[in-house]
Amino acid sequence: MNMPTHDFTIGNLVRARGREWIVQPDSKSDWLRLRPLGGSDDDIISLIPELEFQPVEPATFPWPDPEKPGNHxxxxxxxxxxxxxxxxxxxPFRSFGNIAVEPRAYQLVPLLMALRLTTVRLLIADDVGIGKTIEAGLIVRELIDRGEISRLAVLCPPHLVEQWQGELEQRFNLQTVVLTSASASRIEREVPHGVSLFDHYPYIVVSLDYIKSERHREYFLAIAPECVIVDEAHTCASSGQGKQLRFELLQRLAANEERHLLLLTATPHxxxxxxxxxxLSLLKPEFATLQNRTSAGDPLRQELARHFVQRRRIDIDEWHDTRGFPKRMSTELTYELNGAWGQFFDDVQSYCRELAESAEQSANGNPRLVWYATLALLRCVASSPAAAAKALNTRLEGTLDSETCLTDSRLYDGQADDLSSNDLEPPAQLQDAARLQYLIAQAESLSGKTGDPKLALLIIHVKSxxxxxxxxxVFCRYIATAHYVAEHLRTQFPTVAVEAVTGEYTPAEREQRVQTMEDADRRVLVATDCLSEGINLQHLFTAVVHYDLAWNPTRHEQREGRVDRFGQQATEVRCTMLYGQDNPVDGFVLNVILRKADAIRKELGVLVPMPEDESCINQALIKTALMQRNERNLSLFxxxxxxxxxxxxxxxxxxxxxKTKANRTVFAQRRIKPEEVMPEWQKQQIALGSEADVKxxxxxxxxxxxxxxEPFKDNRFKLLPLHFPEALKLRLADDGIEKPLVIDFSQxxxxxxIVSLLAEHLLEEALxxxxPLAARCATTVTESVDMVTTLYLLRLRHQLSYVRRRQPYHLMAEETVTLAVRGRSQPEWLSEETAGALLECQPSGNLPLDIMxxxxxxxxxxxxxxxxRIEALAQQRAEALLTDHRRVREAAKDIGQYNITPCLPVDIIGIYVLLPDAL
Structure with a gap:
């Protein structure tokens, strides 16, 4: 069968299979990708014209039907x-229509940096809470919408996989699957035979634990996509067997010079x-040689600045765009180890000294286990009576060997590059002596605010x-402490929602327990450090209490960064440290570690992590743990x-x-001026619809x-899908929206x-x-005009062509324009701004159908x-868009060539006649 051939251009209309379609990018004369005229990207099909029973033909957009007028x-x-x-x-920002976040000016800096790189290789090292996930999401969404990448993998620690999946879906409209050791078999079974995993699931979040084994690592390398994000990248670059394997994986990924690589970390050094x-060598191998080159003017260091961005809060202040960042108010509260509690602390110290003396005098003694028991006991005692009793009740022998006991994660708070911590209480029972049973009974008798001065202080502070x-x-170190604190807070505050979240729950269960508090007017969350990474708390909480001092200052910053971060709506966040003023361990941690870290942070505006040195810290802590308790205050220790x-x-x-101070002056990227391109971003917001328009x-x-x-509390509303037309209900059900849904229009x-499916349903009905409920034509009487004025709602389609990395790209762009003409015999064409305002006019009367x-x-x-005139308007819009694209390109020093061509004829979507009110 001889079929007519047409070289269908991207953005043009065609008729096939009994309906109209818009030709999509990647189409060729012998293979077409088509989107239904009133449909969405989910409805796109591909067809081969030669195999169609009816020829694919050019089509024109139908005019509005005057016989079907609606109201204004x-x-x-x-x-x-x-x-x-x-x-x-x-x-010029292709991603704007697909993101559910309004980025700040400073968050556009990494995007502008990415646009100037042939292959995107960036290390984004902004402070905790500034928005690295948003910055990386903007880059990959832009690359996807420009057609430069089609597949993405996010590599992250296992406790962050659900967060990444949620962020990519909710903020960037990217549906991902999670690849973990638990889910891998199921996901692989769902992939059709002979199809690559990334061809079936183009966007995947991968747990770094999953690719630890050689088989999984090799499998991932064989199918790895053209763009990879690595979160908490510092955990892949340090020494240690597991980390070395991760680094080798990244090295092999980076070896493909065409692969885009985004490394994210708040602690690069x-x-x-x-x-x-x-x-740094993952960005470019030659950057590794900078370790021995210190000159600030070194050309290689200047080249690194094109790939490395690192901002602190004070740098963000310089953008004068700190919306979403509250003022952090910090304070300290102290309690005394007095009365029965002070006696218990002294008895535990005496017990530890006796163990130490016994170990030294006995040939069979094991000093390392004694030191372990000392640190474990005094840390648990400082935490709570519940943690102390748990430690005293758990035998140490047989659970640890003398060589590794002092590196047990239950004692410490993780290193700067690995803050995952075990929140189980460490064992401390060395012998079944009557003395030990006495200490256990003491701990149990002190439970509650009467016997526990630390808990009593917390209750007063939470009330305030x-x-x-x-x-x-309220952040605690151990599971027993978290449950103990939560139980007593529930008793003290019966009308307040109090929840405990610890490492005994899976990440999904932790998030669910947090979300159950959303509807409470007043809420207190008690958590261990399992929540100091991975779950953002800024939408529900406005204060942080360090019930237990962390021995790692980075942990304090991580805790506070869960609440004091981008998106926090409160103007002020309060952060409080509780400690025993006559507890020598608290005193050492506070004065020798935490306050020195805070002094550095105040000087630089960013926390510099404490270097690793386990032996040094262990020795100092053991010396401190056995120090005599001073009855007055810490400063006298x-x-x-x-x-x-x-x-x-x-x-x-x-x-x-x-070194951090020197780096920050180079890598804060002050030379890039995102405010120069914010007008283009804001133009697109107006063109595509604001939050008020959505509502x-x-x-x-x-x-x-x-x-x-239905109105709901806190300015929210309830959507009832049950009452929608059947066709719309089915489409919503496909997206998992079947039950009543609470809507917060700020989110x-x-x-x-909800928005896109409602819009698609109404447009399809209109066409x-x-x-139809949405009218393609109407006649309105209004006081807003003094002469007959007609508004024409136009849809303009443009073909955007550009060359990047020596490869041509052809994309389709659409926009809506309102054209207005005043009068008919001597028509006066009005500005687009005037036309838009007239469309918002108020009707003041009714007309008979025949006149309409x-x-x-x-x-x-x-x-x-x-x-x-219509074609001239289309050409003017194309030229104006090209000017906008060039402005953004120049600000980013982008590479490539751009051209924008209007697709003709222009679609006349709606015709609305405004008649002056004669009264």
Missing amino acids: AAALLLRDALRLKLRAGGG SGDESAFYNL LLKDGFNPV DFVEPEEIIKPLEAKWHDAME HFVQTACARLNAPL LHRSHP LGEK QREIKTALEFIQLQPE
Whole structure:
């Protein structure tokens, strides 16, 4: 069968299989990708014209039918549906229509850096809470929407996989699957035979634990996509067997010079020089040689600045764009180890000294296990009576050997490059002596605010926070302490939602327990450090209480960063440290570690992690743990000997601070001016619809579909899908929306399925339905005009062509424009701003149907005689968009060549006639 051939251009209309379609990018004369005229990207099909029974032919967009007029509200509904449905906007940021976040100016800096690189290799090392996930998401979404990548893998620690999956779906409209040791078999079974995993699932979040084994590692390397994000990248660059395997994996991924690689970390330099330069070598192998080159003017260091961005909070202040960042107010509260509690602490110390003396005198003694028991006991005693009793009740012998006991993670808080911690209480029972049973009974008898001065202080402080309107997160070191604290807070505050989240729950269960508190007016979360990474708490909580001091200052910053981070709505976040003023261990940690870290942070505006030195810290802590308790306060403790022990560590710490100071001046990227391109971003927001537009559209659409939103508390609304038309209900069900859904319009972005499916449903009805709810034509009487004025709602399609990495790309862009003409015999064409304002006019009267139809018909005949003006408008819009693209390109020093061509003829979506009110 001989079929006519057409070289169909991207963005043009064709007719095939009995309906109209828009030709999509990647189409060729012998193979077409088509989107239905009123459909979405999910409805795109591919076909081979030669195999079609009916020839694929050029088509034209249908004119509005004057016989089917609607009212002015229905006209606005169509305009809003059309605008909110657009995904491939015409502006220079292709991703705008697909993201559910309004980025700040400073968050565009990594994106602008990425646009100037042929292959994107970036180390994004911004502070905790500034928004590295958003910055990386903007880059990959932009690359996807420009057609430069089609597949993505995110490599991250296992406790972050669900968070990444949620962020990519909710903020960037990217549906991902999670590849972990538990899910891998199921996911692989779902992939059709002979199809690659990434061809079936283009966007995957991969747990770093999954690729530890050689088989999984080799499998991943064989199918790895063209773009990889590595979160907590510092955990892949340090020494140690597991980390070395991770680094080798990244080295092999980076060996493909065409692969885009985004490395994310808040702690790129933790004092380990080789680890830091290992990380840099993944961007370019030659960056590793910078370890021995210190000149600030070194060309290689200047080249590194194109690939490395690192900002602190003070740098963000310089953008004058700190919306979403509250003021952090820090304070300290102290309690005394007095009465029965003080006696218990002294008895435990005496017990530990006796164990030490016994071990030294006995040939069979094991000093290492004694030191372990000492640290374990005094840390648990400082935490809570519950943790102390658990430690005393758990036998140490047989659970640890003398060589490794002092590195047990239950004693410490993780290193700077690995903050995952075991929140189980360490064992401390060395013998079944009557003395031990006495200590256990003592601990159990002290439970509650009467016997426990630390708990009593917390209760007073939480009461004050709640009274001032704050919702706190109380961080504890051990599981037993968290449950103990939560139980007593529930008793003290029966009307407040109190929940405990610890490492005994899976990550999904932890998140669920947090989310159950969402509807409570007042809430207190008690958590171990399993929540100091992975789950963002800024939407529900506004204060942090360090119930137990962390021995690692980075842990404190991670805890506070869960609440004090991008997106926090409160203007102030309170952070409080509790400690025993006469507890020598608290005193050493506070004065020798935490306050020195805080002094560095105040000087640089960023925390410099404490270098690793387990032996040094262990010795100092053991010396301190057996120090006599001073009855007055911490400042009178003599820490001379412990401080002498950690001097080598302090020297490393000071060196890391100086290097960080030098790096920050180069890598804060102050030369890049994102404010220069914010106008283009804001233009696209206006063109594609703001938060207010989304709210107005959803409320209006639901009302006209006989499913009005029900008011809910806290300015939220409840959507009732049950009342929608059957076709819309089925489409919502496909997206998992079947039950009543609570909507917060401050969080509901235009890319949410609710918005896009409502828009698609109304547009399809307007184009194909007999009695559409959204009107393609209307005649309105209004006081806003003094002469007949006609508004034409146009959809412009443009073909965007550019060359990057010597490869041509052809994309389609769409935009909505309102054209207005005043009068008919001597028409006056009005500005686009005036046209948009007139479309928002208020009707002031009604008209007979025949007059409405007559006016629309006249307006239709008028515009059909103006093809040159419509084509000239399309060309002007294409030129204006090209100017916007060039401005962004120049700001980013982007590489490549751009061209924008309008697709003709222009679609006339709607015709709305405004008649002056004669009264």
